[in-house]
Structures are given as C-alpha cells and as structure tokens.
Amino acid sequence: MVRPGGRSARVQASVHAAVRELASEVGRDALTVPMIAQRAGVTPSTIYRRWGDLQELMSDVAVERLRPDTAPKDIGDLASSLTAWAEQFFDEMASPAGRAYIRDALLGDPDGSNAGRCSAYAAEQIDIILTRATERGENTPDTETVIDHVVAPLMYRILFRPDGLDASYARRLVATAMTLSRTSSPPTA
Template sequence: MNDKSAPRPGGRSARIQAAVHQAVRALQQEQGRDGLTVPAIASRAGVTPSTIYRRWGDLAQLLADVAVEQLQPEQPPTDTGSFRSDLLAWLLQYFDEMSSSPGRAMLRDVLGTEGHAGAGKCDSFVRQQIEAIRERALARGESPVTADLIIRIVVAPLMYRILFASERPAAQAVEVLFEQVMNAGDT
C-alpha cells in the first residue's frame, strides 16, 4: 500500500479512499476486471479522475491497494482446541481462498505491480495468522514449530503451485506438507 493511501481514519482523505475502494469492488463484481478504467471508477465513487491519479498514480497501484485490503485477515484463525488442528484448518482455508478465481486475481494485482508493498503485506498477514495460532498453542503448553518453518515447508510450495503450475492444490497436498512440518518440529 502506498504511504499516500493510508490516511488518518475518519478524515476526508479516508472517506475518499473508502469510496474509491468500494467503487472498485462494486465494478469488479458487476463487470469483471477487464472493463475497469479510472474514469469509470471515479464516476462511481463521485470523485474526479485526477483525484485518483494524484493519490494512486495509476490503475495498477489502485487495484493492488484494493487487493491488499481484501487479503487482510478479517478475524483470527478459529480456535479448534490444539495447535495441530488450528494450523491445518487455517492452511486448508487459506489455500482454498488463494487458489480461487478472486484469490488468484488478488495475487495477480499485488505481484504484477511494480514497487508496490502489497506482496510484503501478504507475507505479513500470513505470518500474523500463524503467530496467532502459535501463541494460543504456547498458552496451552504445546510446542509449536516456528512460523519460518511453516512458511518454508508448507506455504511456499503451495504458493509456487498456485502461481506457476496454475493448479488448485488439493486438500490432500496441503495435508501431506502439513504432516512434513509437524514431523520436522518433532526432530
């Protein structure tokens, strides 16, 4: 996200951002991403195109900002009673979402935009959710593997498959890698 587009909550600037983001989401839903133009978004949001250009630079930066906002976790991972089941449930849900059409579109918008901080945010969101699961596990007296190991052994290979093999990772593929990281933690 650009520094310019992270305004003080509630201010005029924040209201403009909310209106423009909402216009993008509405137009994306109504007509897909191909038809999106800055003038159409501006008209829908009730701002001038130059407001959008001044603030976001171009359409790609705006779409990447909206994608990052959508990638942000809405709630902490579900507490299912153990580190093992919390982590598996979160992984299955995350990769189900990321490999869906909207998930792929978000990844495209974030990874295709030069100089956008969205990819780093995407990684931060993943770590944040994994750390929430780990902290709960530590509080229960469990010994969870590190977030780095989970990312290296499970998240990275599944993301590679989504991005480069255009494959929707089957739940089984998630489970195989999940067992590997659980075993790596035991040794």
C-alpha cells in the first residue's frame, strides 16, 4: 500500500513531474529510469521498487493525463452533445500525444487496472451526457451501446489503423449509434 501523505506523496509527485518535464525536453522515447530519478531527486532503486520498471511508471503517468478534467459541455440535444463530445475525444486520443498515452497506459499494465480506469473515464463522461438527455425526456441509447459503437471503433482505429482518420468519422459513428437507441440489446457488463 502506498502511504497517502508525507514523504511517499512527495516522491510520487516529484517523479511524475520529472517524467512530464523530461518527456517534453528530450522526448518520450529517450526517457530512462536513472534519468528520471536524477531529475526527481530520488535514487533509481526507489523507482524500481515502487513502480517495477519504466513501463509501469509511464502507464501510471499516462492514466493521470488521460483523466478528463471537466464534465462534458451541455449543448442542447443529445445528438449534438454526443457528437461534440466524440469529436473532442477523437481529437485528444488521435493526436500523437494521445496515442502515446494510450499505448503507455495499456503497455505497463500487468493486471489491466490502468486500462480499466481509462475506459471508466470515458464511460463516466458518456453517462453524464446520457443522463442529462434522459432527464430532458429524450430517448437515449445505453452507455454500453455508445461504448461499443462509438468509443470502441475510435480506439480500434487509433490503435490498429491510424491512417485516414478524421473527425467526420467520429460524427458518423455517433449518428449510427443514435439509430440503435431503441433496438439495441446492451452487453453483459
């Protein structure tokens, strides 16, 4: 268990900061554990003991940066709100930086908990949008349906086929998902 306060927390913050600084200075691929340790004012063995290796540390940092900082904007209707959110999600995730974070988050993640957290972030944002629409009396698809038919295709193509993507693709996915509002049978989870 990581202690919540005091020195442990300071070390954690300073290591994370060192990663962010160095990543922007020398590039993500040039990072090494000893380099990060020195910048953070910490010995390498501290990092190895606490995070295991560079990948797990990067995964930890990546999840932090993928956390949404604000609730999605409330535009009028569901179709507009979801489209706007999907476009923004696409822009963030499909950028070189976003792709690197996604890869890092998936990479150093032995038990899948970091990846699960990323997915939960998206689910929360979608939930907010759908709840607002439901309160307005709109007919809405299930959160899981939006994940399956909007988020998943975006992530799949970002990860497996990064070429020829643009925001119009995100819009099309939302339009298709909207047609599934009534007929869909949501998955198990």
